[in-house]
Amino acid sequence: MDLNLSAADLAFRQEVQAFLAQALPADIRDKVRQGWPLQRDDYLRWQRILHARGWGGSTWPQAFGGTGWNAVQKYLFDEACAGAGAPRLPPFGIKMVAPVLMEFGSPAQQQRFLPKILAGEEWWCQGYSEPGAGSDLAAVKTSAVRQRDADGDYYLVNGQKTWTTLAQYADWIFCLVRTDKEVKPQRGISFLLIDMRTPGVTVRPIITADGAHEVNEVWFDQVRVPAQNLVGEENQGWTYAKFLLGHERTNIAGIGIAKRELARLKRLAEEQYRNGVSMLEDAQFAQRIAQVEIDLMALEITNLRVLSAEAQQRAPGPEASILKIKGTEIQQNITELMMLAAGPQAQAFQREAMDDAFTGYAATSGELRALGSNYLNMRKLSIYGGSNEIQKNIIAQMIIGL
Incomplete structure (x- = not known):
């Protein structure tokens, strides 16, 4: 696979970035960047903004009202959205049940449900x-x-x-x-x-x-x-369930989000000091950050291979399990390192206590106060969508033949 972007790809990325700079609501962006929880209206508002631009179904074929983008365009769009602080939309409609309906649903079901999913009218x-x-x-x-x-x-x-x-x-x-x-x-x-x-x-x-x-x-x-x-x-639901789970596990990898959070980790580590030394300059801590970055680069290549397979109308195979395992492990590692960088300032994870905690710290304290909550929330990633232990069994059966 040629990983060099063409002139058309670069122009597309610039178009997406310009749209995000103009259309992404500041309040939603700030919540995402600070790690604060989003509400139903936040998600639906962003979906409707995308839909108005014609980008509500970034992974959908044009026949169903989607963009018809190729694998590279989908990847560039997701990466740009994550980098800009756009929310990761819940996948249950757009990326999970919608592909099942496109593949296995009746024409009546497709006409009834897909337009409302695309327009952000039904959750x-x-x-x-x-x-x-x-x-x-x-x-x-x-x-x-x-x-x-x-x-x-x-x-x-x-x-x-x-x-x-x-x-x-x-x-x-x-x-x-x-x-x-x-x-x-x-x-x-x-x-x-x-x-x-x-x-x-x-x-x-x-x-x-x-x-x-x-x-x-x-x-x-x-x-x-x-x-x-x-x-x-x-x-025959088992067949449809496996088809859906392949898409879910691919989505869980969250390459663009991991990139954004890795950059955030580096910034937080640079701002936090232990014994007069920035955490980013601490040899052991820097080594752990470097390992996460290496793992993320390797995962990105695998993700591009899966996207290429999807562009050829092939459902995700065992690669989806690899993405699920490594993607969730990387995201968990990043949140753990953020906690270590912040130290005791990350302890106020209970939402009702956040407003009153650590008021004497620097301006970044509002961001630090959400780290404990996010760390706990991320523990679930290696369980849902099929636990990572189950994914290893799938890989063993489909690739090794055990």
Whole structure:
């Protein structure tokens, strides 16, 4: 692969950077750069700004209203957005359920859902994990029984999903449900789209260690779902789930975000002193930063290879697992090094205590106060999307043949 940018690529990057400088709201940018939490309206406002520019579906083909960009353009766009402080949009609609609908959905489903996802009019969440089915999704027990009455065919859904990210904001949830208990577990799963406003759907918050309400339990009690909301064929949901997870694991790598946070780490380390010496000049600390940077450069090359494969209409393979493992490890390492650089100033991670803590420190203290929260939040990266241990098993099976 030729990694040198063409004149057209350089012009495209300049176009994106100019747009970001003009269109990215300052309040959203500052939240991202300081590591402060974003709200539903922040995400939707940015999605609508992108959509108005024609860039709402940066990874989508033109046939569905996307940009039709090639792999290099997608990469340059993501990198420029991360560098400018644009928020990383929740992937559940744009980058997860949308590709499934494009590949396996009916024309009616595509016409109903894709335009609203693109325009930022509907928020999606993911209904995969259950208390007894996390990385082992074949063990899902949430049931969907097909029935019929005077109004037509429908599924009656009962069960529970957990660790459902931002479900408190969601209009719709895409779910793996058990539609056949008598066959091999992977063969009895279906992919269902459920309106979160349907009677019987209950969302209960899970407050994480950093004090945030980001994940939830979602309960289904006799939830009626029209049969037309089944994606593809009944009992073939495992195929669609694997297709989706390949895209999720690729997205989790977060190369552009890691680059931005690495630059932030270097700046913070340069500003923090121990015994009169900048942390950036401390030999041991500098060596750890250098190792993260080397790992990130290697991951970037792998990411470009995966993007190239996607441009050739090939779904991500075992490379997606490699991206997931190394991408999450790098992001976790960066947050750990930020904590070490900040020292005790990073301890006020509880959000309700942040405003009153460390008021005597320098102007950067507002940024430092969020480091503890971000460090704790990043611990989940190596678990969701299929734990890193599971990803190593996938690599062993698909590449080594074990």
